[in-house]
Amino acid sequence: MGQSPVLNLPNILTLSRIFAVPLLVGLLWSRDWETGWLIAFALYCVIGITDYFDGYLARAQGTVSKLGIFLDPIADKILVAAVILLLVGTRHDPAAIQGIHLIPALIILLREIAVSGLREFLAGLSVSVPVSRLAKWKTTFQMVALGALILAGGVPHSLDVGIGMPAYLFVKQVGLASLWAAAALTVVTGWDYLRVGLKHMD
Numbered sequence: 520m521g522q523s524p525v526l527n528l529p530n531i532l533t534l535s536r537i538f539a540v541p542l543l544v545g546l547l548w549s550r551d552w553e554t555g556w557l558i559a560f561a562l563y564c565v566i567g568i569t570d571y572f573d574g575y576l577a578r579a580q581g582t583v584s585k586l587g588i589f590l591d592p593i594a595d596k597i598l599v600a601a602v603i604l605l606l607v608g609t610r611h612d613p614a615a616i617q618g619i620h621l622i623p624a625l626i627i628l629l630r631e632i633a634v635s636g637l638r639e640f641l642a643g644l645s646v647s648v649p650v651s652r653l654a655k656w657k658t659t660f661q662m663v664a665l666g667a668l669i670l671a672g673g674v675p676h677s678l679d680v681g682i683g684m685p686a687y688l689f690v691k692q693v694g695l696a697s698l699w700a701a702a703a704l705t706v707v708t709g710w711d712y713l714r715v716g717l718k719h720m721d
């Protein structure tokens with residue numbers, strides 16, 4: 520008897536990412552608990568590692584399944600949307616996405632919604648859109664940005680590593696710069712998806 524697609528290791532890892540999001544949200548909910556934000560950063564890193572390994576193992580073991588293909592992008596979008604919303608809504612200044620930096624956050628969220636709709640439309644036409652190298656870079660910058668902003672919320676304000684500014688502020692600047700880079704690539708890759716979709720709307 521073959522192994523259920525729900526029970527293979529890659530799919531278990533994907534499901535674990537989804538189930539970890541409420542825990543991550545709970546840790547980030549405490550605005551001024553720096554230790555909680557550090558724990559959240561560690562959990563975020565673990566989630567990122569499982570994101571890599573579930574796809575790697577599925578391909579290596581030949582266990583790529585329809586369920587995995589369905590769940591993987593959902594897990595990514597749930598994580599990204601939850602973290603961005605919390606960082607936008609937080610009063611924890613070292614981690615907060617505020618002012619003009621709301622623009623890249625909004626671009627990323629809108630792109631996720633638009634691409635989900637396009638993927639559903641194209642799937643109905645049996646058209647697949649492979650993930651491009653730029654899309655992978657977009658994901659990398661996006662994950663670095665959100666991870667750095669979470670870490671900024673956990674770094675003590677008093678920590679000084681001799682770089683001319685508090686450590687938490689440096690980490691936040693890295694996060695915001697990565698967020699803008701991710702947004703720029705989001706626009707480019709989003710246009711690629713839209714262009715493919717428009718070809719099939721005649």
